[in-house]
Amino acid sequence: xxxPGILAALSLAVAFAALAAPAEAAxxxxxxxxxxxxxxxxxxxxxxxxxxxxxxxxxxxxxxxDKSFDVMVPAGKTASLTVDAAGTFDYFCKFHPxxxxxxxxxx
Amino acid sequence: MHKAIGAALLAFSLAFVAAPARSADKLNDAQIAHIAYxxxxxxxxxxxxxxxxxxxxxIIAFANNMVADHQAVNDKALALLKKLNVTPEDNxxxxxxxxxxxxxxxxxxxxxxxxxxKAYAANELAYHKAVNGALEQTLIPATGNAELKALxxxxxxxxxxxxxxxxxxxxxxx
Ligand SMILES: [Cu+2]
Numbered sequence: 001x002x003x004p005g006i007l008a009a010l011s012l013a014v015a016f017a018a019l020a021a022p023a024e025a026a027x028x029x030x031x032x033x034x035x036x037x038x039x040x041x042x043x044x045x046x047x048x049x050x051x052x053x054x055x056x057x058x059x060x061x062x063x064x065x066d067k068s069f070d071v072m073v074p075a076g077k078t079a080s081l082t083v084d085a086a087g088t089f090d091y092f093c094k095f096h097p098x099x100x101x102x103x104x105x106x107x
Numbered sequence: 108m109h110k111a112i113g114a115a116l117l118a119f120s121l122a123f124v125a126a127p128a129r130s131a132d133k134l135n136d137a138q139i140a141h142i143a144y145x146x147x148x149x150x151x152x153x154x155x156x157x158x159x160x161x162x163x164x165x166i167i168a169f170a171n172n173m174v175a176d177h178q179a180v181n182d183k184a185l186a187l188l189k190k191l192n193v194t195p196e197d198n199x200x201x202x203x204x205x206x207x208x209x210x211x212x213x214x215x216x217x218x219x220x221x222x223x224x225k226a227y228a229a230n231e232l233a234y235h236k237a238v239n240g241a242l243e244q245t246l247i248p249a250t251g252n253a254e255l256k257a258l259x260x261x262x263x264x265x266x267x268x269x270x271x272x273x274x275x276x277x278x279x280x281x
Contacts, residue, residue: 094168095272096267097275099268
C-alpha cells in the first residue's frame with residue numbers, strides 16, 4: 001500500500017516530466033501538383049515529420065542539395081521524412097530540377 | 108564520331124522545328140497528338156538502349172525516369188484521345204521524327220562506356236530542347252481541343268524538367 005507522500009512525489013515527477021518534454025512532434029504537409037512543391041518553403045523543428053503528397057501523374061523526388069536526404073514520391077502517393085538536424089535544407093526534384101523547395105529546421 | 112552525331116542532331120532539331128512551323132496551319136489535333144506520342148515513344152526507345160548499354164548509375168536513373176514519365180504522358184494521351192474519339196493520324200512530321208531517330212539510335216548503338224554516356228546525354232539534351240521548342244512554339248498553339256492542349260502543356264512542363272536533368276548530366280559527364 002503506497003504511502004500518500006510517495007504518491008505525491010510520483011505525481012509531481014510526472015507533472016515535471018510532462019513540462020520538460022518537448023512539444024509534440026508535428027507533421028508538415030507539402031503538396032506536389034503541376035510540377036511544384038507547395039508551400040515551397042516550410043519551417044520545422046527537430047523531430048517533426050514532413051510529408052509530400054504527389055498529385056501529379058509522374059514520380060518526383062525531394063532531394064537535398066547537400067545529399068542528406070533523397071525521398072522518392074511516386075505518382076499519386078505520399079512519402080515522408082523525419083527531420084532531426086537543425087539547419088536549412090534546400091531540396092529539388094532529381095527528375096525535374098526546376099522544382100525546388102526548402103525546409104528550415106530550427107530548435 | 109561525336110562530330111557526326113552532333114551534325115545529325117543539328118539537322119534533326121532543325122528539321123523537326125522547321126517542319127511543323129511551315130505547316131502549322133495544316134496540322135490538326137489528330138496529327139498533333141500523333142507527333143507528341145511519337146516524340147515520347149522515340150525517347151522511350153532511346154532510354155531502353157541506354158538501359159541496355161550504360162553502366163553509369165546517373166544515366167541509368169535518368170533513362171528509367173524517361174521510360175516512366177514518357178510512358179505516363181503517352182498513356183494519358185491515349186486515354187484522352189479515346190475519350191475524345193480521336194484517332195492519332197500519322198503525318199510527315201511524325202515520319203521525319205522516326206527516320207531521324209533511327210539514324211541517331213544506329214549511331215548511339217555503336218558506342219559503349221563513357222563515350223555512349225556522353226553521346227546519349229548530349230542527344231537527350233538536344234532532343235528535349237527541340238521537342239520542347241516545337242511543343243511550345245508550334246504544336247500547343249495549334250491545338251484546338253482544350254483538354255489536349257492542357258495535357259500537352261503538362262507534358263511540356265515535365266519535358267522541360269527532363270531537359271534540365273539532361274543538362275546536369277551533360278555538365279557532369281564533361
Ligand atoms: Cu519531379
